[in-house]
Amino acid sequence: xxxxxxxxxxxxxATTALDELSLNLASARVLVLIxxxxxxKSTLLRLxxxxxxxxxxxxxxxxHRLVANPAALQAYRRQNGFLFQAFNLFPHxxxxxxxxxxxxxxxxxxxxKARELxxxxxxxxxxxxxxxxxPAQLSGGQQQRVxxxxxxxxxxxxxxxxxxxxxxxxxxTAEVLELIQELAEAGQDIILSTHExxxxxxxxxxxxxxxAGKIExxxxxxxxxxAPASAICQRFLSKVMRY
Amino acid sequence: MTRRQQIANILVAVAMAAGFAWLCVTIFGRIGNxxxxxxxxxxxxxxxxxxxxxxxxSLASLLGSVVFxxxxxxxxxxxxxxxxxxxxxFLEFVRDTPLLVHLLFGYFVIFAxxxxxxxxxxxxxxxxxxxxxxxxxxxxxYLGEILRGGVDSIPKTQWDSARAVGFNPVQVYRYVIFxxxxxxxxxxxxxxxxxxxxxxxLLSVIGVSEYFYNTKNFISRSYAGLEGYxxxxxxxxxxxxxxxxxxxxxxxxFRDET
Numbered sequence: 366x367x368x369x370x371x372x373x374x375x376x377x378x379a380t381t382a383l384d385e386l387s388l389n390l391a392s393a394r395v396l397v398l399i400x401x402x403x404x405x406k407s408t409l410l411r412l413x414x415x416x417x418x419x420x421x422x423x424x425x426x427x428x429h430r431l432v433a434n435p436a437a438l439q440a441y442r443r444q445n446g447f448l449f450q451a452f453n454l455f456p457h458x459x460x461x462x463x464x465x466x467x468x469x470x471x472x473x474x475x476x477x478k479a480r481e482l483x484x485x486x487x488x489x490x491x492x493x494x495x496x497x498x499x500p501a502q503l504s505g506g507q508q509q510r511v512x513x514x515x516x517x518x519x520x521x522x523x524x525x526x527x528x529x530x531x532x533x534x535x536x537x538t539a540e541v542l543e544l545i546q547e548l549a550e551a552g553q554d555i556i557l558s559t560h561e562x563x564x565x566x567x568x569x570x571x572x573x574x575x576x577a578g579k580i581e582x583x584x585x586x587x588x589x590x591x592a593p594a595s596a597i598c599q600r601f602l603s604k605v606m607r608y
Numbered sequence: 609m610t611r612r613q614q615i616a617n618i619l620v621a622v623a624m625a626a627g628f629a630w631l632c633v634t635i636f637g638r639i640g641n642x643x644x645x646x647x648x649x650x651x652x653x654x655x656x657x658x659x660x661x662x663x664x665x666s667l668a669s670l671l672g673s674v675v676f677x678x679x680x681x682x683x684x685x686x687x688x689x690x691x692x693x694x695x696x697x698f699l700e701f702v703r704d705t706p707l708l709v710h711l712l713f714g715y716f717v718i719f720a721x722x723x724x725x726x727x728x729x730x731x732x733x734x735x736x737x738x739x740x741x742x743x744x745x746x747x748x749x750y751l752g753e754i755l756r757g758g759v760d761s762i763p764k765t766q767w768d769s770a771r772a773v774g775f776n777p778v779q780v781y782r783y784v785i786f787x788x789x790x791x792x793x794x795x796x797x798x799x800x801x802x803x804x805x806x807x808x809x810l811l812s813v814i815g816v817s818e819y820f821y822n823t824k825n826f827i828s829r830s831y832a833g834l835e836g837y838x839x840x841x842x843x844x845x846x847x848x849x850x851x852x853x854x855x856x857x858x859x860x861x862f863r864d865e866t
Contacts, residue, residue, distance in 0.1 A: 414772065416768060435777075439771075439774065442771060442773075443774035446772075447768075447769075447772035447773075452763060452769070453765070453769050455766070455784055455788075457787050457788055467774060471774035471779075515773065
């Protein structure tokens with residue numbers, strides 16, 4: 366995928382979430398956003414995913430120029446998958462229905478085809494035996510895996526993951542990260558934010574360090590983790606890697 | 609329950625039954641030889657017609673209040689401030705004034721001068737139509753508030769997820785927000801519907817010959833007491849209990865689900 370973000374600013378009331386942030390990547394498969402909480406990772410991800418629009422600046426993802434046009438943004442969102450920290454699934458629908466409903470209503474597949482795609486997605490991640498369960502009957506890790514199954518059931522152009530394991534215990538975190546790695550290895554374009562540095566290093570081909578609404582540096586993981594260029598990134602890494 | 613609580617429970621039950629029996633004996637002792645059910649039977653047709661009209665008015669105002677309730681919900685979420693403010697002002701007015709005032713004011717001041725003649729021209733009873741309309745507006749105002757509360761109670765991630773899977777705004781409401789919001793507000797809606805059925809009796813003040821109006825007529829003409837009031841209470845219970853039972857059943861079903 367190709368990203369061109371040029372001097373983007375996003376404010377929520379008096380808070381400036383993104384402050385003239387720029388990012389240029391000619392090609393990347395897996396982009397991982399790291400950085401302190403409140404630094405702008407989620408906002409950048411939501412912007413790239415077409416869930417928010419910038420107050421100033423321009424965003425281009427592959428051939429899509431993201432502008433504040435609700436219909437165009439909706440069409441853009443249809444092509445991508447998005448997963449949040451938690452509560453992604455619709456709690457009144459079974460795991461299977463959570464996947465088939467968007468396939469039918471958004472992507473226009475007939476029910477039989479939607480069911481087939483849902484079976485494939487659930488089967489791929491070993492979730493078939495949970496197909497009829499409601500989200501409340503699934504563990505947090507299973508819920509996130511069903512969420513990912515829903516997001517990739519229609520082969521999205523890019524998969525956006527916003528701290529997908531922050532609300533999980535270590536065991537569930539591992540099962541979700543494994544699944545994401547599997548997707549990355551299968552060639553899925555992914556942009557994700559995370560606090561799991563080991564995972565970021567293993568899965569990313571580009572890591573962007575986001576703090577105070579700016580990208581301090583964006584480089585391949587080996588370089589960034591070995592020799593962070595900016596002082597703020599050094600401090601952050603030495604803090605989070607200490608334990 | 610502990611053994612002591614069981615004994616206390618039985619003792620209280622006996623005491624309450626005794627109290628109730630004493631009340632019944634005293635009351636029936638005073639009026640016993642003066643009740644005359646034959647009189648009620650004479651007026652059966654008027655009472656039956658009144659009950660049927662109450663049923664029709666209740667159903668119509670339930671439907672009408674759903675329509676107005678949805679309009680008020682959408683109005684309150686409108687992007688145009690003038691629509692939002694007007695809706696809020698109207699709902700505030702309706703909630704802070706008595707229904708009796710709406711009915712009298714709405715009928716005699718607003719709608720009768722406007723609609724009575726054309727409605728009569730089409731062979732329709734203006735009081736029934738306008739009464740049903742006013743009741744629907746009243747119910748709709750409350751329903752709009754209930755629905756707004758339900759919609760506002762759905763967490764932000766659900767809106768985000770619904771948009772993220774690519775639903776358009778109508779689909780977001782239809783497939784994600786409403787099914788969850790309705791479950792949460794169902795008890796409140798059932799309570800409102802029960803109130804609406806009971807409040808239809810107030811239409812008697814503008815002369816709609818529904819169940820309460822006809823019963824009052826019967827009582828004042830025949831000097832009846834118990835023979836009028838007892839069927840009146842039972843008649844309304846027949847209408848309200850099914851709604852209450854239905855809501856308890858649905859509530860239980862949805863609770864088991866999530």
